[in-house]
Amino acid sequence: MTAKLIKGTEIREEILEEVAAEVKDIKEKHGVVPGLVTILVGENPASMSYVTLKIKTAHRLGFNEVQDSQPADLSEEDLLALIDKYNKDDSIHGILVQLPLPKHVDEKKVLNAIDPDKDVDGFHPVNVGRLMIGGDEVKFPPCTPAGIQEMIIRAGVETSGAEVVVVGRSNIVGKPIANMMFQKGPGANATVTVVHTRTKDLAAHCKRADILIVAAGVPDLVKPDWIKPGACVIDVGVNRVGEKVSEKTGKTVAILKGDVDFDKAKEIAGSITPVPGGVGPMTITMLMKNTLKSLKFKLGLA
Numbered sequence: 001m002t003a004k005l006i007k008g009t010e011i012r013e014e015i016l017e018e019v020a021a022e023v024k025d026i027k028e029k030h031g032v033v034p035g036l037v038t039i040l041v042g043e044n045p046a047s048m049s050y051v052t053l054k055i056k057t058a059h060r061l062g063f064n065e066v067q068d069s070q071p072a073d074l075s076e077e078d079l080l081a082l083i084d085k086y087n088k089d090d091s092i093h094g095i096l097v098q099l100p101l102p103k104h105v106d107e108k109k110v111l112n113a114i115d116p117d118k119d120v121d122g123f124h125p126v127n128v129g130r131l132m133i134g135g136d137e138v139k140f141p142p143c144t145p146a147g148i149q150e151m152i153i154r155a156g157v158e159t160s161g162a163e164v165v166v167v168g169r170s171n172i173v174g175k176p177i178a179n180m181m182f183q184k185g186p187g188a189n190a191t192v193t194v195v196h197t198r199t200k201d202l203a204a205h206c207k208r209a210d211i212l213i214v215a216a217g218v219p220d221l222v223k224p225d226w227i228k229p230g231a232c233v234i235d236v237g238v239n240r241v242g243e244k245v246s247e248k249t250g251k252t253v254a255i256l257k258g259d260v261d262f263d264k265a266k267e268i269a270g271s272i273t274p275v276p277g278g279v280g281p282m283t284i285t286m287l288m289k290n291t292l293k294s295l296k297f298k299l300g301l302a
């Protein structure tokens, strides 16, 4: 059996078209568009390429995109003042501070200074709490887990009563996706197990999973014989395992691998996400969706 591929690149296009249509409709009826500011401190190359992609996507959707690039030596005080300025700016509905921040800045303090109603990344403790309560309390689910859940729903995978095993317990992927999958609601109602570095028998847990979500950051951690035949496998891992020259551009690019041995796993799983082109494209997509949602909350449309 060869698994059905769950392609983030295709799901992204579906969602972005929906967001663009809503943005157009709101603009016509209310004369406003979602406003998203990205604050980038310093010139970390990975952050810069990620931010470039965000800007491109926001422009494509007709957002008011504000790119605020600041020097690496910006003081913590000045950064907090900048956040305060955008917290008070009515044309801005989403504030994103690109991580990592320079070492002299207290990351936690900065993230906690963002107005929770503009925290479209969903990392503020208020939004983490809202996610835990679930249902109508949730305003901004964190983007990567929200993307994972959306992929599972759009792939038509049954989650109600399913055994979900999440590998990894980070604050940005493992913990929130585990929480989201056991809540009441669409794409949820599952029975969830979280496994991590101290788990005694990782393989035995994975073998029970109807839906296996892997976010460990260890290439090929999940072996083919850990996968239940027919299971849905969501591989969140993005691991750089080498470099190659791109046939398209002639440039040197990273060779990326997931946490699952894809070539063998696809012969056992019922559905599976590739790396790259699986979960990766969903994060920015859900960031755009959260920013639109923020405007809709403000207008009383959500």
Ligand code: NAD
Binding pocket: 144, 167, 168, 169, 170, 171, 172, 173, 174, 195, 196, 197, 198, 202, 215, 216, 217, 218, 221, 236, 237, 238, 239, 279, 280, 281, 282, 283
């Ligand atoms: P993290 O390092 O913060 O957390 C990894 C988790 O995996 C930890 O909780 C750890 O206990 C667990 N783990 C690590 N090795 C393990 C092992 N051998 N056995 C069992 N558990 C193990 O990482 P993260 O931020 O959650 O990211 C995980 C992976 O997902 C990374 O490869 C990252 O690049 C990728 N990622 C992708 C996206 C995206 O595609 N949009 C977004 C976020 C993270």
